[in-house]
Amino acid sequence: MKKHDALKIVFWISIAGILFSGYLSYTEIYRQVCALGNFGTCTSVFTIPACVYGLVMYTIIAIISYLGMKSRK
Numbered sequence: 001m002k003k004h005d006a007l008k009i010v011f012w013i014s015i016a017g018i019l020f021s022g023y024l025s026y027t028e029i030y031r032q033v034c035a036l037g038n039f040g041t042c043t044s045v046f047t048i049p050a051c052v053y054g055l056v057m058y059t060i061i062a063i064i065s066y067l068g069m070k071s072r073k
Contacts, residue, residue: 004069011065017058024051 027035028049034042043050 007065007068011062011069014058014062014065018055018062021051021054021058025049025055 024035027033028042028051045053
């Protein structure tokens with residue numbers, strides 16, 4: 001597998017992660033409801049929902065993989 005193909009896969013997986021964690025963050029912050037319902041427990045780390053940390057991490061991964069795809073080396 002070439003580097004460019006691997007970066008494309010990582011980029012699209014990170015976009016899916018952004019969408020999922022963004023939805024979870026929206027429902028927990030603005031609606032004050034855990035989107036997972038009784039299936040899981042919504043946790044907080046330093047009073048910030050854990051899904052927000054996931055959103056930040058997936059965004060960082062998407063940016064890094066995008067920059068890697070655009071590099072000419």
